[in-house]
Amino acid sequence: QWTGLNELREKYLSFFESKGHLRLPSFPLIPKDDNSLLLINSGMAPMKKYFTGEVTPPRKRVTTCQKCIRTPDIERVGITARHGTYFEMLGNFSFGDYFKREVTAWAWEFITKVLEMPEDKLWVTIYQDDDEAFDIWTKEVGVDPTKIVRLGKEDNFWEHGSGPCGPCSEIHFDRGPEYGCGKPDCKPGCDCDRYMEFWNLVFTQFDNDGHNNYTPLAHPNIDTGMGLERLACVMQGVDNLFLVDTVQNIMKRISRIAGIAYGESEKTDISLRVITDHIRSTTFMISDGVMPSNEGRGYVLRRLLRRAARHGRLLGINHPFLSEVVDTVIAENEVAYPELREKSAMIKKVISFEEESFYKTIDKGFALLNNIIDRTDTKILSGEDAFKLSDTFGFPIDLTKEILSEKGMEVDEDKFRALVLKQRETTRARRKNAGADAWAGDSDVLEGLAKTEFVGYTKLTETAKIT
Numbered sequence: 001q002w003t004g005l006n007e008l009r010e011k012y013l014s015f016f017e018s019k020g021h022l023r024l025p026s027f028p029l030i031p032k033d034d035n036s037l038l039l040i041n042s043g044m045a046p047m048k049k050y051f052t053g054e055v056t057p058p059r060k061r062v063t064t065c066q067k068c069i070r071t072p073d074i075e076r077v078g079i080t081a082r083h084g085t086y087f088e089m090l091g092n093f094s095f096g097d098y099f100k101r102e103v104t105a106w107a108w109e110f111i112t113k114v115l116e117m118p119e120d121k122l123w124v125t126i127y128q129d130d131d132e133a134f135d136i137w138t139k140e141v142g143v144d145p146t147k148i149v150r151l152g153k154e155d156n157f158w159e160h161g162s163g164p165c166g167p168c169s170e171i172h173f174d175r176g177p178e179y180g181c182g183k184p185d186c187k188p189g190c191d192c193d194r195y196m197e198f199w200n201l202v203f204t205q206f207d208n209d210g211h212n213n214y215t216p217l218a219h220p221n222i223d224t225g226m227g228l229e230r231l232a233c234v235m236q237g238v239d240n241l242f243l244v245d246t247v248q249n250i251m252k253r254i255s256r257i258a259g260i261a262y263g264e265s266e267k268t269d270i271s272l273r274v275i276t277d278h279i280r281s282t283t284f285m286i287s288d289g290v291m292p293s294n295e296g297r298g299y300v301l302r303r304l305l306r307r308a309a310r311h312g313r314l315l316g317i318n319h320p321f322l323s324e325v326v327d328t329v330i331a332e333n334e335v336a337y338p339e340l341r342e343k344s345a346m347i348k349k350v351i352s353f354e355e356e357s358f359y360k361t362i363d364k365g366f367a368l369l370n371n372i373i374d375r376t377d378t379k380i381l382s383g384e385d386a387f388k389l390s391d392t393f394g395f396p397i398d399l400t401k402e403i404l405s406e407k408g409m410e411v412d413e414d415k416f417r418a419l420v421l422k423q424r425e426t427t428r429a430r431r432k433n434a435g436a437d438a439w440a441g442d443s444d445v446l447e448g449l450a451k452t453e454f455v456g457y458t459k460l461t462e463t464a465k466i467t
């Protein structure tokens with residue numbers, strides 16, 4: 001039952017078309033008329049206005065495959081089997097139309113009948129108080145009650161402040177004990193990679209008045225999200241997302257450039273996976289109009305590119321190489337995203353420019369940083385040094401922090417920030433950045449960015465303007 005990623009996408013979308021859904025193309029990664037979110041991070045995010053009723057959807061049933069960026073997962077990328085900063089999310093949506101019964105039955109039909117997943121490997125989690133979901137799964141869909149796990153609010157209740165909210169139910173695939181953490185209480189919901197969560201069904205059935213008084217909605221909604229790469233990982237029986245057919249081809253290209261085969265060592269494998277992920281996310285971000293800068297989305301892009309360049313260095317690649325890998329990203333994705341080919345020259349130009357400007361200073365920056373790490377007897381890098389690394393050598397503060405944390409060191413961030421602010425006062429007033437995210441769980445990174453967005457490597461920015 002090996003199925004390619006592109007074929008899985010098509011199977012999903014046409015299955016939901018056969019259930020009366022309108023297929024819409026992916027929305028761009030930059031949210032439209034919504035400054036609560038930096039980058040689209042789920043299938044439902046660009047459809048909020050359909051859910052609130054502010055905008056009438058083209059049909060009450062919609063299905064999409066949405067490009068997503070989740071920067072809060074950045075530290076997990078390459079480490080876990082299942083996280084990327086970029087991935088595609090398959091989704092089917094009901095705007096006050098069908099509800100729990102239909103969506104659970106269709107989800108099960110799709111994975112067990114269309115994809116023929118073995119039922120004995122499947123597990124379902126539900127919200128602890130959602131007896132209705134338990135009854136539907138066991139009595140109507142026919143799932144073995146011993147394969148249903150009840151979890152608390154944190155895992156299985158979708159809610160962001162006040163407004164529409166509701167319980168979720170997630171489907172997991174048991175990849176076997178060899179992928180597990182070995183803890184006796186390891187079960188679906190555990191953070192290890194044994195039970196791979198791949199599909200989240202959200203039953204938006206309540207309104208929270210802001211004081212945790214829940215009233216049932218007259219027209220409840222359905223929103224589901226299934227990671228396409230995770231689904232492909234399960235269907236292809238591979239170890240992790242980066243070995244999925246189309247993704248693997250990108251990693252192979254990097255592997256050839258580095259002259260290091262995948263599987264040589266865990267350390268080099270992590271770098272190969274990180275670069276593979278970051279080149280995918282940055283290619284799609286630039287294609288959707290994000291440009292490198294020192295704040296907001298542009299900072300996310302810059303940080304991803306520089307992080308990828310650094311991992312290239314760790315693999316012994318001593319020349320700019322990322323723009324070359326873009327060709328493979330485009331070749332592997334153009335079936336679904338033909339605009340990548342049209343924008344190919346622009347994407348490569350942006351990446352080369354950014355990479356080359358970083359390369360001009362990268363060695364000196366690393367030399368400085370390594371020198372400090374070797375010399376200092378404290379575990380703290382001074383704010384002045386962090387500022388110099390950022391301002392003169394183009395090291396995003398998060399990159400500096402990451403390198404230091406590998407050596408058990410930290411940065412005097414208060415001092416660093418004070419220096420950045422001081423520099424800012426003498427330059428232009430900073431454009432107001434996107435606010436905190438109200439709906440979709442990106443708030444962690446926004447908090448992180450609120451502290452770090454105003455990194456002042458002005459010198460590079462001046463030369464990095466692309467015309």
Ligand code: ATP
Pocket residue numbers: 070073082083084085086087089197198199200225226227228229230
């Ligand atoms: P996890 O617990 O594994 O981090 P999640 O609960 O954060 O996943 P959801 O917010 O429920 O994920 O998103 C719906 C689906 O999107 C997930 O079930 C998964 O298939 C996919 N997904 C989520 N985050 C990622 C990611 N970083 N990389 C790839 N796929 C993802």
Ligand code: MG
Pocket residue numbers: none
């Ligand atoms: Mg997550």
Ligand code: MG
Pocket residue numbers: 197
């Ligand atoms: Mg989860």
Ligand code: MG
Pocket residue numbers: 170197200
């Ligand atoms: Mg989930």
